[in-house]
Amino acid sequence: MDREQHELQFLGFLGVYRETTKIILKWRTIFAQITLVLILPLCVVSLAAFEVLQLLTFKIDLDLDDAWKHSPRYSDLSRMLKKEWIVLCLFELGYFIFVFIFSLLSTLAVVYTVACIYAAKQITFKKIMSVVPRKWKSLMVTFFWCFAPFFVYNVVAVGLLIAWLATVWQFAVCPALGIAVAVILLILSIVGFVYITMIWLMASVISVLEDAYGRKAMVKSRRLIKGKMGLWVWCFLGVLVWSVLVQALFESLLVLGLPPIGVTIGVGLICLLLLSMLTLFNLVVQTVIYFVCKSYHHENIDSFCLSDHLEGRLGDRPSEGQKAVQLEQLHV
DSSP states (O other): OOSOHHHHTTOOHHHHHHHHHHHHHHTHHHHHHHIIIIIHHHHHHHHHHHHHHHHHHHHHHHHHHHHHHHOSSTTHHHHHHHHHHHHHHHHHHHHHHHHHHHHHHHHHHHHHHHHHHHTTOOOOHHHHHHHGGGGHHHHHHHHHHHHHHHHHHHHHHHHHHHHHHHHHHHHTOOHHHHHHHHHHHHHHHHHHHHHHHHHHHHHHHHHHHSSOOTHHHHHHHHHHHTTOHHHHHHHHHHHHHHHHHHHHHHHHHHHHTOSOHHHHHHHHHHHHHHHHHHHHHHHHHHHHHHHHHHHHTTBOOOHHHHHHHHHHTTTOOOOHHHHSOSOOBOOO
């Protein structure tokens, strides 16, 4: 990075975005390689999954209607739809596994690259791909540690909202009160969702750059984002909004089915390109905010120690000093 360590803490929303853009443009060759190999396939599958799921669901609906029309017994439905449901479940499983693997690989590659740039280390795409498998386990453990509370929280939040709506319907609660409480529950659930997501994303970066992963990475993530939560949320939402708009454009394109096939292909490729760029941008933003938070809490980010730490991850035997966490807190 071109900025001094103590200056990072003063970066705001636009400052983080400018810093991210500078990093990507200055090292565009290496980031283009990462995008083509890891991020582009992820985006292709993410966009294609919508159309495939739509086709499979449409096929099941047709078979269901046909069964009701021509079969006298409902039990015949299970026999007629068994194949379609198996295909749908297998597709969902394959989609999850593919997205899971490439999401972790993309995160590892981008975070490691940005850290090497900050540490002024010579970095090549070959070296990036060699370090990715060595940090796979740490990031995967962190993923499951973060996913568990994330899943439980969402189940509880949705359950409470459904329970309240059922209560309103059952006991004829005042409509104004029912809507007000439902809105409050919805807002609180969204706030909690965003908070857990922020912890998850920061913990992923920590798992790559430090010797903490899993629960330790989550605890460290909570401490690190204090004081910079607002910045983190705005930066995340900024990228999220654009990503949702791009995906909505792509999905509406499939639903509307524009007559000229050339227009459909052209718009689809533009959406794919934009989504790939936004995914890369978001991953770099996560890493930049990590350094911003370290600077804000006055934690020393020594370029030489960070370089040694990263080099040690490539398989070199670390010294005693390298075994310790390279980013120690300086009490100022």
